[in-house]
Amino acid sequence: MDIEFRDMMASFPTGVSVVTARDGNAEPRGMTCSSLCSLSVNPPTLLTCLRSGSPTLGAVVDSGAFAVNLLHGEADWVAALFASGAPDRWERVAWRPFGRTRSPALVEAAHAVAECTVERTHPSGDHVIVVGAVRSVERYRHGSALLYGFRRYGELAPGVPTVVGGRGALSERGR
Secondary structure, three states, X not given: OHHHHHHHHHOOOEEOEEEEEEOXXXXXXXXXXXXXXXXXXXXOEEEEEEEOOOXXXXXXXXXXXXXXXXXXXXXXXXXXXXHHOOOOHHHOOOXXXXXXXXXXXXXXXXXXXXXXXXXXXXXXXXXXXXXXXXXXXXXXXXXXXXXXXXXXXXXXXXXXOOOOOOOOOEEEOOO
């Protein structure tokens, strides 16, 4: 069942984000995440699902804050980097402290960043659902959004009509 479920979910294209936070020593932590959704517009609330035991989840829970960096269409390398767990990833990307919580904003890789505080958490299987109150939003780039589905990256650009059965606004990144 695990393989069938994993294959089914791989066929569901979704946006790509990097969730970031600061640990108890103010060191940046982050992980690629495609499990993200809006819960409420009023008040602005979202949820993300983070792997149990990850240093990023630990930093989110301990600090009570995190940032959701929505990646632009040319940032597939950043998604891969933060999925890899490479210890030098913070030296390889441009970032700065964001908002009152000082969570890391990936200023060159994101088209938008939301600063959040943790409202509650809920363990579920091998992940933890984190509900976040959105405190502020910044937009950096409006060119495109990074998507992931069928085990490859794609790019969605605004204002370009989608052509059924052909190439339209969605283009494959091929990595």
